[in-house]
Amino acid sequence: MSVAAPARAPDAPPPAAASARRRGRSRGPRDFDRPRFLLAFTALFYALLFVPIAVVVLFSFNAERSLQEFGGVSLRWYDAFLSSESYRSSLVASIEIALGTMLAFGLVRSRSRRAGRSTC
Numbered sequence: 001m002s003v004a005a006p007a008r009a010p011d012a013p014p015p016a017a018a019s020a021r022r023r024g025r026s027r028g029p030r031d032f033d034r035p036r037f038l039l040a041f042t043a044l045f046y047a048l049l050f051v052p053i054a055v056v057v058l059f060s061f062n063a064e065r066s067l068q069e070f071g072g073v074s075l076r077w078y079d080a081f082l083s084s085e086s087y088r089s090s091l092v093a094s095i096e097i098a099l100g101t102m103l104a105f106g107l108v109r110s111r112s113r114r115a116g117r118s119t120c
Contacts, residue, residue: 060078064071081087 059067059070061073061075062070063074063076
């Protein structure tokens, strides 16, 4: 006398898949695991980050003194900035600080890389 295996419903998952699902493992990402709005949030983040900078750059070429109206493209404000000695010296100081900071980071990173290597 032989004992037959119990019949499965046609839409039931195979026994191995059912036991894997019970243990918390699945075959692929489920619908709620997928980042649905990641692209939208990323685009919104970058827009909020860079749009104000673009507006400032755009209005720096404005010929008018007012920010309410754009009176045409002009280098008037850049000429005024570069003709002032105090503004030029502050620009040079800012560039020197930026270059010094990059140099300091580079020196620190090169020391840490050399410290890990043996020269023998």
